[in-house]
Amino acid sequence: MDEQESDLVFALPTFQAIVLMADAVQVTDGKLFILGGGLGIVGPRPQQISVAMRIGVPWDQANIKHQWELSLRDEDGQTVTIGEKPIAVNGQFEAGRPPGASAGTELWVPLGINFGPLQLAHGRRFVWRLSINGASLDHWKASFSVRAPEQQA
Secondary structure: OHHHHHHOOOOOOOEEEEEEOOOOOEEOOOEEEEEEEOOEOOOOOOOEEEEEEEEEEEEHHOOEEEEEEEEEEEOOOOEOEEOOOEEEEEEEEEOOOOOOOOOOOOEEEEEEEEEEOOOOOOEEEEEEEEEOEOOOOOOOOOEEEEEOOOOOO
16 A cells, blocks of 8 residues: 555544443433343343443544444344344434533443343353444443253153
8 A cells, every 4th residue: 555545544433332231221311220230141031131331432423423233143143033023223322522521532322222021042142232333343242141941850
């Protein structure tokens, strides 16, 4: 790549994200309220599953609409479906710069999703994967397992 071409290379914005499973989650006044956070094993009966997300928006990406998607994947990386419909949600967020914030301050956007009881395959691992603007990093996920039913003697 010559010098002129190197001037045309742009770095993608560096978002940060924390994804955490819980029994329930609520967002109020810009804060996450999490009940039973850190859930890593569920079942074997269907149960409500919630996902808390905290997205760090770079200063230069404030006041811009961004797309997010949270999807459930199986241990092979395939999207989990109910019938033909994937278990996924998506939306937009926009972080505004609060008055008095120092230039360069990372802006945090809290998101909480509560799913109804999900019937998932026993003895398997799953992962909630977050993507922002169509991109995802390896640590933007929350993995969990589904217990196998106890065998009756």
